[in-house]
Amino acid sequence: MKDKRILFVSSEVVPYLPETELSSTSFMAAKNAHSKGVQTRIFMPRFGVINERRHQLHEVIRLSGMNLVVNDVDMPLIIKVASIPKERMQVYFIDNEEYFKRKAVFTDEDDNLFSDNDERAIFFAKGVIETVKKLNWAPDIIHVHGWMASLLPLYLKEYYKEEPLFTDSKIVTSVYNNGFEGDLNSDLVNKVNFDLTDASKSKVLKTPNYSNIIKSAIENSDAIIYGSESIDEELTSFVASKEIPSLEYEAENIKETYLNFYADLLADD
Template identity: 65%
Template structure:
């Protein structure tokens, strides 16, 4: 991985959020690349339950200040950064008062999904791309973890398809069984279509449940990693029909060799 640039975009990341499959692998995969001579950038949402003082987040004024249009509304983009001290890894946080100030990640205290999770996902995808453009950093691989990040492949390949910075970037999506129950907002497909993306290309999102959201992510990715042992048969069947490189599930102990080999022999070939 020496010298290769990998952009990691994740819904969750330790040590900023509690440990689960997504947050742990979103930390371990960049750490592996970093220790093998690769260049990395990590992006995640700045949820309100992240302790900014403890983790020493601070706003990057030169990257903040633009507005992103979400379903015909101007939403200010704020960029914050922090470092994971023992690894010397910098993390960029996508922030917006309306979408991310609340003191929770995806659901309220009763476990109900936030009704604007679809707009939060759109904002996050656009915010990552616009910030990377400002950094003028062209990644060789973009590796997506977690459902809140899963619109990124679609937006890169459709909304930003003429952006030269990403012309040669390969997209890898990790598929987890850490999803959500129920569905996101029923108008999600219309909000994405507002950005000039054909509803025909995202027809699965007329029912915006977890499996359909990840199917769209897989459709627009160059390669897939099965990051959980228990990925649903529905998702596995869809992925198998895409005829794209797939890395089957490997344990954390096997991940370094498996991921490095997959990146170099399957994704970058």
Template identity: 65%
Template sequence: MTDKKVLFVASEMIPYLPENEVSSLAYENPRMVNDRGGQIRIFMPRFGNINERRHQLHEVIRLSGMNLVINDMDMPLIIKVASIPKERIQVYFIDNEEYFKRKATFSDEEGNLFPDNDERAIFFAKGVVETVKKLNWSPDIIHVHGWMASMLPLYLRRYYADEPLFADSKIVTSVYDRNFEGTLDKGMLEKVKFDGIAESEVNALADPDYSGIMKVAIDNSDAVIVASERIPEDLQAYLDSADKPVLPFVPIYEFEEAYKEFYETKVLG
């Protein structure tokens, strides 16, 4: 992985959010690439339950200040950054008062999904791409962890299809077990179509449940990693019929060599 540039885009990540399958692997995966001489950038949403003082987040003025259009609304983009001291790893946070100030990640105290989670995912995807453009950093691999990050492959391949910075980037999506029940906003398909993306490209968003969102991510990825021991049956069947490299599940305590080899032989090979 020496000198390869890998962009990690994650819904969750330790130590900023509680430990779970996604947040743990979203931390261990870039650490592994970093340890093997790769160049990394990490992006995640700046959820309101992340303690900014404890983790020493600070705004990057030169990267902030842009407005992103989400469903015909101008939404200001704020970029913050923090470092994981013991690993010498920097993390960029995509922030917006409207979408990410609330003191929770994906759902309220009763466990109900936030009604604007679809817009938050679109904003996050656009925010990552626009910030990487400002950094003028062209990744060899873009690796997506978690469903709120999973709009990135679609937007990169369709909305930003003519962006030269990503012309040679390979997209890898990790598919986890079902991360939420129910569906996102039923109007999600129309919001994506508003961005000029053809309905035929996103039919699965007509019913935007977890599987539908991940199918769209899979369709727009170059390779897929099964990151949970069990994933929904319909997603497994979808992967079985997909004409792209798929790495079967590997436990986190032995993922390093498997991921490195997959990157080098199947994704970049």
């Protein structure tokens, strides 16, 4: 895997957000690949709870400045970057004042999901892809973590399917037991369909709950990794029905296991 390129896209990454199974695993997967000579890039949303001064985030002017269309509205994209101390790994942050300035991550002070989480997820997916295009950095593997990143596989396979930079990229989605209660905005499927030519590709999103958003990612991935020991049977059955490579949960030795899984996926091409 040395000199291969892996793009890690995660809703949460330590040390920028609190330590959870998802934020720790996505960081460790990137760190371990980086330590083996793999070229890595990490992308996450620039949530308002992230302390920019402490973590030394700074805007990358040459990457910022474009507008992304979300539901027929132009939304400015701001790209910030930081380096994880001691690791020499760069983390790119997708930012927009309307979507990410608030001092919260997914829910308000009453623990209700933000009504625009659907648009935040679309903006994040498109923002990652457009930034990677600007970097002209073709990844061999794209590894997706967390539900807010889970529209990325659909957008790569449909909206950006003619983009040559990603022609040979293999998409891996990690499935975690980190769902949310209730549904996202019921207009999510219509907002996604604004970008797609084939509405049948998004039909699973008609009921925009956690399971269906993850199912969309699974449908458009080349392989699945189980990131939690206990996963809802509805999702494990759905993965099995797709007959794509999957990696069982690993509590300890993800270092070699993940790298071997990536290598096998690329060797099957």
